[in-house]
Amino acid sequence: MHQVEEATQRTDSPLTTAEAFRLARTEAWAQENAAAIAERRAWIEANGTPLADLQVLS
Numbered sequence: 001m002h003q004v005e006e007a008t009q010r011t012d013s014p015l016t017t018a019e020a021f022r023l024a025r026t027e028a029w030a031q032e033n034a035a036a037i038a039e040r041r042a043w044i045e046a047n048g049t050p051l052a053d054l055q056v057l058s
Contacts, residue, residue, distance in 0.1 A: 015023065
């Protein structure tokens with residue numbers, strides 16, 4: 001999602017065809033999966049991160 005925001009905020013130069021394609025594909029993926037992502041975030045908020053006791057984050 002952050003990539004979408006960064007790409008849409010670029011106004012200094014036009015997007016290349018490849019960049020426009022990646023942006024469109026990223027936005028479509030985010031829309032298609034928004035419900036699943038929200039559901040996962042809600043589950044993690046309610047139950048905690050899966051295997052959190054095994055994760056090593058620095």
